[in-house]
Amino acid sequence: MITIDQVSKSYGKKQVLHNVSLTIPEGSCFGLVGPNGAGKSTLLKLITMILSADRGEIMIAGESTQRNSVKIKRQLGYVPQEICLEETLTVEDNLKFFSQIYNVPSAIHKERINHVLKTIQLEDRRKTIVKQLSGGMQRRLNIGCTLLHDPMLLIMDEPTVGVDPNSRNEIYNVVKTLIKSNKTVIYSSHYMEEIEKLCDLVCFLNHGEVIDMDSPQTIKQNNTTKAVEVSLQTNDLKHFQHLGEPKETKNGYVFSTDDPLRLIQQLTTTMKEQSLDVTHLQMVTPSLEDIYLQKTGQSLSEEGQS
Amino acid sequence: MSAHLSLELKKMLRDKGLVFWTLLLPIFFIVIFASIFGNQSNTTSLSLHVVVTEPTTLTAPFIEQLEYIDSIDLEQIETTNSATELLESGEISTLLEMNGEQLTLHYDDSQQDTAGALYGIVDNVSQHLHLQASQQNVSNYVDDEATTEEWFAAPFQLEAVSINEQSVDAITHIVPGYAVMFTFFICISMVSSFLKDLRQGMVSRLATSPKHPLHYLLGKWLAFIVVVMLQIVILLGFGWLVYDVQIGNLIAIFTLSLFLSMTATAIGLLISVAVRSENSGIAITQVLALGGAIVSGLWMPIEFMPSFVQQASVFFPQYWAHQAFLDVMASSGTILSILPSLLILLVFTTVCLAIALFLYPRFLRDAA
Ligand SMILES: Nc1ncnc2c1ncn2[C@@H]1O[C@H](COP(=O)(O)OP(=O)(O)O)[C@@H](O)[C@H]1O
Ligand SMILES: [Mg+2]
Numbered sequence: 094m095i096t097i098d099q100v101s102k103s104y105g106k107k108q109v110l111h112n113v114s115l116t117i118p119e120g121s122c123f124g125l126v127g128p129n130g131a132g133k134s135t136l137l138k139l140i141t142m143i144l145s146a147d148r149g150e151i152m153i154a155g156e157s158t159q160r161n162s163v164k165i166k167r168q169l170g171y172v173p174q175e176i177c178l179e180e181t182l183t184v185e186d187n188l189k190f191f192s193q194i195y196n197v198p199s200a201i202h203k204e205r206i207n208h209v210l211k212t213i214q215l216e217d218r219r220k221t222i223v224k225q226l227s228g229g230m231q232r233r234l235n236i237g238c239t240l241l242h243d244p245m246l247l248i249m250d251e252p253t254v255g256v257d258p259n260s261r262n263e264i265y266n267v268v269k270t271l272i273k274s275n276k277t278v279i280y281s282s283h284y285m286e287e288i289e290k291l292c293d294l295v296c297f298l299n300h301g302e303v304i305d306m307d308s309p310q311t312i313k314q315n316n317t318t319k320a321v322e323v324s325l326q327t328n329d330l331k332h333f334q335h336l337g338e339p340k341e342t343k344n345g346y347v348f349s350t351d352d353p354l355r356l357i358q359q360l361t362t363t364m365k366e367q368s369l370d371v372t373h374l375q376m377v378t379p380s381l382e383d384i385y386l387q388k389t390g391q392s393l394s395e396e397g398q399s
Numbered sequence: 400m401s402a403h404l405s406l407e408l409k410k411m412l413r414d415k416g417l418v419f420w421t422l423l424l425p426i427f428f429i430v431i432f433a434s435i436f437g438n439q440s441n442t443t444s445l446s447l448h449v450v451v452t453e454p455t456t457l458t459a460p461f462i463e464q465l466e467y468i469d470s471i472d473l474e475q476i477e478t479t480n481s482a483t484e485l486l487e488s489g490e491i492s493t494l495l496e497m498n499g500e501q502l503t504l505h506y507d508d509s510q511q512d513t514a515g516a517l518y519g520i521v522d523n524v525s526q527h528l529h530l531q532a533s534q535q536n537v538s539n540y541v542d543d544e545a546t547t548e549e550w551f552a553a554p555f556q557l558e559a560v561s562i563n564e565q566s567v568d569a570i571t572h573i574v575p576g577y578a579v580m581f582t583f584f585i586c587i588s589m590v591s592s593f594l595k596d597l598r599q600g601m602v603s604r605l606a607t608s609p610k611h612p613l614h615y616l617l618g619k620w621l622a623f624i625v626v627v628m629l630q631i632v633i634l635l636g637f638g639w640l641v642y643d644v645q646i647g648n649l650i651a652i653f654t655l656s657l658f659l660s661m662t663a664t665a666i667g668l669l670i671s672v673a674v675r676s677e678n679s680g681i682a683i684t685q686v687l688a689l690g691g692a693i694v695s696g697l698w699m700p701i702e703f704m705p706s707f708v709q710q711a712s713v714f715f716p717q718y719w720a721h722q723a724f725l726d727v728m729a730s731s732g733t734i735l736s737i738l739p740s741l742l743i744l745l746v747f748t749t750v751c752l753a754i755a756l757f758l759y760p761r762f763l764r765d766a767a
């Protein structure tokens with residue numbers, strides 16, 4: 094179990110994490126979600142002891158990270174957000190190096206490397222120079238390099254960032270097999286659909302603060318705010334001003350409400366009055382991403398900050 | 400540590416820039432400077448052309464005596480041209496005309512120094528022949544060879560001794576000079592390797608592993624020591640194979656190369672953990688490697704330098720390393736005779752390593 098208690102962290106004058114408290118049960122897959130600059134990487138670097146907290150304490154399996162414990166590190170696998178490999182060397186050279194770094198007995202190097210190559214689906218790329226791999230393959234090798242010592246705690250910082258959807262699916266499959274193997278996984282991303290599919294717990298992080306933390310189902314149940322989607326022309330929006338500010342979608346506009354039936358009634362009344370032609374009217378339940386937006390007023394995919 | 404050592408060596412094996420900087424460039428310099436200064440010792444002999452217009456009985460012994468003298472490159476010519484014509488043609492610059500008892504030394508105005516020296520030598524030989532003849536006459540007259548010998552004994556004995564007790568030829572100076580100079584360029588490779596690890600996140604990634612961070616620092620250091628050792632061996636080996644440079648006592652050379660490698664790479668380590676941009680690393684290395692090369696006499700024997708430069712040279716490891724190389728290679732020095740230099744290199748190494756270790760935690764903090 095990992096407990097994070099009242100942790101704060103600043104870079105110089107800029108405070109990046111504010112009193113973060115979390116509990117991550119053993120064997121769970123914990124999703125950390127937030128837009129760029131939310132403080133995900135910083136929090137993961139505190140857990141992996143790359144950084145130390147200004148205030149608060151992090152305990153992993155009963156040991157404080159402040160002691161920089163080697164015992165914890167033996168069970169820890171950290172996949173950095175950046176692809177961090179020796180790019181002039183082969184796939185195998187990289188795996189060999191990390192086997193040595195993680196004190197894997199040399200008698201079983203070969204066996205472990207083969208096993209990892211299979212897991213990350215790069216068996217046929219053993220002798221390829223890393224530079225010549227595609228971005229998605231490099232990402233998988235980036236994960237593979239932390240699997241050699243078979244860690245119980247796996248921390249992955251945006252392992253799918255910056256790759257095409259196809260490669261993303263392949264990485265995603267790798268992660269799924271890892272989750273099944275009973276490890277505790279901490280997975281950060283700004284793609285909510287990944288988190289929703291993979292994780293049994295999700296934590297919303299925004300501007301260094303925990304906004305919400307629970308299982309995806311519970312979060313959805315607790316945020317039952319419903320909405321109605323309707324296909325409307327932009328010119329006709331003016332007739333619906335009394336129903337609140339709608340959000341544009343690819344099918345039209347979405348109006349939020351606590352009482353969707355009443356809203357539908359109001360919508361149809363206005364349509365009849367104005368004799369508007371509407372092809373599509375639908376009640377929608379919010380996705381986790383919508384809930385995040387509602388809670389923070391910020392979209393996950395907002396680009397800009399790192 | 401061995402993980403880092405073998406990883407670094409594998410990386411360097413594929414680094415073409417490193418091969419260029421550590422091997423090709425110094426070899427290029429050695430070849431260039433060897434061809435400029437390498438045959439200096441031949442040019443020091445004076446060339447003299449001799450033309451005999453009217454021989455006497457002493458003409459042949461006279462020429463024979465002149466040919467005996469090492470520093471004279473004598474060529475007898477037969478020509479009908481006048482001395483002035485010959486000199487003006489530019490083919491020859493000094494000409495000794497032997498017309499019976501009359502000897503005339505013609506010389507080109509630009510060759511005054513040479514002519515002066517030649518005049519002295521020719522005069523000397525002529526005096527010598529004169530003295531020989533006189534001695535013979537007196538000996539015949541008094542009919543007592545031993546006494547005559549005594550009478551004619553020279554009042555002074557002259558012996559020429561060069562100021563450099565070990566008359567180092569240019570190549571023996573150039574090969575270790577450039578070897579020492581180029582070892583310090585390893586600092587550039589070290590800085591870029593460390594900064595790349597820092598920027599790419601390798602340093603922080605390694606911080607999450609159970610290995611102590613010193614493994615990283617010392618493993619990399621070791622790899623660079625190995626590379627510089629190889630560099631010195633190849634450069635000296637090149638001098639030995641191509642220019643016949645004497646290597647001297649192998650144990651002494653090996654130990655010296657090892658100590659020099661440790662010093663150069665310890666300085667590289669210090670720069671690497673201290674700077675945060677590759678450019679400042681390159682700038683510091685250039686100043687150190689080029690400045691040190693000049694001040695330490697790697698390019699030009701230290702005796703030719705102004706005295707304040709000679710005094711400053713002791714603060715540069717290059718000076719101690721180079722002097723020790725010369726000691727072993729040119730004056731058959733042993734490990735004992737270079738012990739002071741080895742100790743001083745060790746002091747440089749220890750000091751740089753200590754400061755590097757002191758700055759290392761800051762380097763690690765900046766990794767995150
Ligand atoms: N080394 C650093 N020095 C200064 N500011 C930093 C540093 N690393 C991150 N930050 C800042 O901290 C904030 C959080 O960054 P980060 O933890 O990387 O967020 P995320 O991983 O969620 O994108 C950002 O505003 C970022 O600019
Ligand atoms: Mg991040």
